Amino acid sequence: MADVPPGVKGMNDILAPEVSKWHFLEQQARDVLDAFAYHELRTPVLEYTPLFVRSVGEVTDVVEKQMYTFEDRDGRSVSLRPEGTASAVRAYIENAQWNKEPVTRWYYMGPMFRHERAQRGRLRQFYQVGAEVFGANEPSMDAEMIAMLVTMLVRFGLDGGAIEVSINSLGEPEEREAYRKKLVDYFSGHRDRLDDDSLRRLETNPLRILDSKNPEVIAVAAGAPKLLDELNEASRARFDRVRKLLGGLGVKHEVDPGLVRGLDYYTGTIFEIKTKAGELGSQNTVAGGGRYDRLVASLGGQNTPAIGFALGIERALLAIPDTAESYEPGLAVFFAPMDAPALEFALPIVHDLRGKGIRIEIEHRPAKLATCSSAPPSCAPAPPSSSAATRSRRAS
Numbered sequence: 001m002a003d004v005p006p007g008v009k010g011m012n013d014i015l016a017p018e019v020s021k022w023h024f025l026e027q028q029a030r031d032v033l034d035a036f037a038y039h040e041l042r043t044p045v046l047e048y049t050p051l052f053v054r055s056v057g058e059v060t061d062v063v064e065k066q067m068y069t070f071e072d073r074d075g076r077s078v079s080l081r082p083e084g085t086a087s088a089v090r091a092y093i094e095n096a097q098w099n100k101e102p103v104t105r106w107y108y109m110g111p112m113f114r115h116e117r118a119q120r121g122r123l124r125q126f127y128q129v130g131a132e133v134f135g136a137n138e139p140s141m142d143a144e145m146i147a148m149l150v151t152m153l154v155r156f157g158l159d160g161g162a163i164e165v166s167i168n169s170l171g172e173p174e175e176r177e178a179y180r181k182k183l184v185d186y187f188s189g190h191r192d193r194l195d196d197d198s199l200r201r202l203e204t205n206p207l208r209i210l211d212s213k214n215p216e217v218i219a220v221a222a223g224a225p226k227l228l229d230e231l232n233e234a235s236r237a238r239f240d241r242v243r244k245l246l247g248g249l250g251v252k253h254e255v256d257p258g259l260v261r262g263l264d265y266y267t268g269t270i271f272e273i274k275t276k277a278g279e280l281g282s283q284n285t286v287a288g289g290g291r292y293d294r295l296v297a298s299l300g301g302q303n304t305p306a307i308g309f310a311l312g313i314e315r316a317l318l319a320i321p322d323t324a325e326s327y328e329p330g331l332a333v334f335f336a337p338m339d340a341p342a343l344e345f346a347l348p349i350v351h352d353l354r355g356k357g358i359r360i361e362i363e364h365r366p367a368k369l370a371t372c373s374s375a376p377p378s379c380a381p382a383p384p385s386s387s388a389a390t391r392s393r394r395a396s
């Protein structure tokens with residue numbers, strides 16, 4: 001027999017029983033987003049490449065090294081979306097959404113594509129649940145969004161104590177300009193310890209050196225000046241307010257002055273959530289986000305403050321302690337007609353019951369009592385302790 005061409009590395013099939021755990025997570029996420037009055041946004045997986053270059057940033061790992069970019073048959077450069085924010089902003093501008101409502105709350109779920117080194121929790125096609133809010137720049141919006149994300153993780157079944165929220169503020173681009181000079185001075189004094197990427201970024205985008213994955217560069221970056229120390233009074237006061245409101249919502253968090261995030265569009269509050277739960281190992285950042293108050297205008301829209309986050313579904317699934325099997329819906333009835341007349345008799349009854357929403361499997365192959373007792377699962381009815389009970393407990 002000819003060999004089947006393999007699936008693409010880092011892109012997985014999702015089968016039962018695992019898919020039941022996905023359904024559970026997606027349903028919980030939708031329920032939470034619904035309670036916070038978000039609407040779903042569905043965008044294409046393909047966009048013209050400049051959208052990502054101009055939003056995520058030309059000098060970022062995502063754009064420089066990870067995008068699936070190719071020419072379509074019309075000769076235009078398109079990219080599989082590496083993230084969802086850029087598409088949401090494009091949709092916001094193209095649909096003149098600000099004319100319809102003062103504040104837009106969107107969420108999305110779907111596959112994203114990054115050509116990264118594939119490993120546990122790091123895939124080339126991975127799925128995100130993301131949320132974006134346009135039109136509100138109040139600190140309470142930042143706090144509400146982070147609290148919503150934590151609520152979601154708790155609803156997934158993660159232990160609240162294992163959820164680690166880090167926040168930082170990147171301030172305004174004008175504040176970052178002064179900081180940029182300090183960073184260049186600092187890293188210029190440590191050129192011998194920088195790798196080629198970082199040396200290049202020293203000229204183009206020194207902030208990006210701070211999210212290098214190279215251990216030697218990380219060690220140098222640990223001693224770099226902190227952006228938080230450079231913020232003006234207004235930015236500091238805003239950041240303090242976000243923290244106070246977060247406290248009021250019961251969200252424990254740490255300020256991480258080294259947190260910069262890997263995408264260029266951020267301004268002001270940024271945050272990440274890590275968890276020690278489950279089997280995540282080193283890829284334990286389950287979600288990240290922040291404000292991007294300048295992005296809508298820089299892509300041709302009106303001045304519109306915005307904030308969002310995205311959560312990695314595969315990573316969240318690895319952090320949920322229960323097995324996939326415990327999310328499997330059980331069968332209500334299993335029919336095993338013993339011969340053709342019995343099948344003919346049973347089929348309309350089963351059909352009718354299924355039409356009423358009862359989950360039933362019927363054996364179409366001629367069943368023998370002997371095979372039925374020895375060949376589960378297709379012959380054996382679901383065990384009485386069917387996980388449907390577990391599922392409804394979780395959903396409640």
Ligand code: HAM
Nearest residue numbers: 083085121122123126285286287288289308309310312
């Ligand atoms: P991000 O930090 O690049 O942010 O991705 C968000 C989450 O997606 C990560 O925390 C991680 O859980 C998951 N993720 C990222 N890359 C991979 C991968 N290769 N394999 C598996 N999971 C992955 C964004 O994408 C921003 N768009 C978030 C945002 C929305 N900021 C504002 N609005």
